[in-house]
Every structure is written in C-alpha cells, then in structure tokens.
Amino acid sequence: MADTSTECKQAPGLFGPVVNFGKCEAKGDCVRVCPESVFEVRRIDDADFQPLGFLNKLKIRVHGMKVAYTPNIDACLACGLCVAACPEKAITLSRRQ
Numbered sequence: 187m188a189d190t191s192t193e194c195k196q197a198p199g200l201f202g203p204v205v206n207f208g209k210c211e212a213k214g215d216c217v218r219v220c221p222e223s224v225f226e227v228r229r230i231d232d233a234d235f236q237p238l239g240f241l242n243k244l245k246i247r248v249h250g251m252k253v254a255y256t257p258n259i260d261a262c263l264a265c266g267l268c269v270a271a272c273p274e275k276a277i278t279l280s281r282r283q
C-alpha cells in the first residue's frame with residue numbers, strides 16, 4: 187500500500203523557509219508549529235541588522251533585537267505550516283537547489 191503520509195511533502199532540503207527580518211516580530215509561532223524544528227528565535231546578527239532600513243531597525247529593537255533564524259533548514263519538508271502560522275506574513279518557502 188502506498189504511504190500517503192508524505193504525499194504532500196517535498197524531499198528534505200529542496201525547499202526552505204526564508205524569513206523577512208523586517209517583518210518578523212520574534213514571537214515564535216513558527217518555532218511552535220514546525221514539525222522538523224527548523225526555527226530558532228534568537229538575537230539578530232549584526233550582518234543581518236545593519237542593512238535594514240531605519241523603521242525595520244526600530245521595530246526589531248522594540249522586539250528585543252530578536253528574529254527567527256532557520257538553523258535546521260536542511261530538514262524542511264515544505265509542509266507550509268510555518269507560512270500559515272506566521273501572523274506577520276514574514277515567511278516564504280523558497281527552492282534551494
């Protein structure tokens with residue numbers, strides 16, 4: 187019998203979430219919903235913070251200098267749960283290879 191549990195998913199690593207740091211409010215809905223533990227909310231790196239515009243920098247300061255990173259992106263199955271859960275529409279799924 188065919189395994190239907192993974193029929194809507196992609197091979198791990200083919201797609202991955204890209205977080206728009208200017209929109210992210212760091213409350214971690216993505217961390218909670220991702221079945222593959224792709225996300226981590228942590229302090230934004232200087233290299234990611236500096237290129238942002240004034241208003242986005244201000245917003246990130248208000249949110250404690252934190253954003254969502256994707257340290258386990260290679261495990262992403264492209265299920266889309268994080269995209270649906272993000273209240274700021276900050277996540278897009280992008281093909282990686």
Ligand code: SF4
Pocket residue numbers: 205209210211212213214215216217227253254271272273274275276277
């Ligand atoms: S759900 Fe969206 S806004 Fe919230 S931490 Fe994740 S990426 Fe940021």
Ligand code: SF4
Pocket residue numbers: 202203219220221222223224225261262263264265266267268269279
């Ligand atoms: S698409 Fe699914 S597996 Fe990939 S990061 Fe989002 S919730 Fe996790």
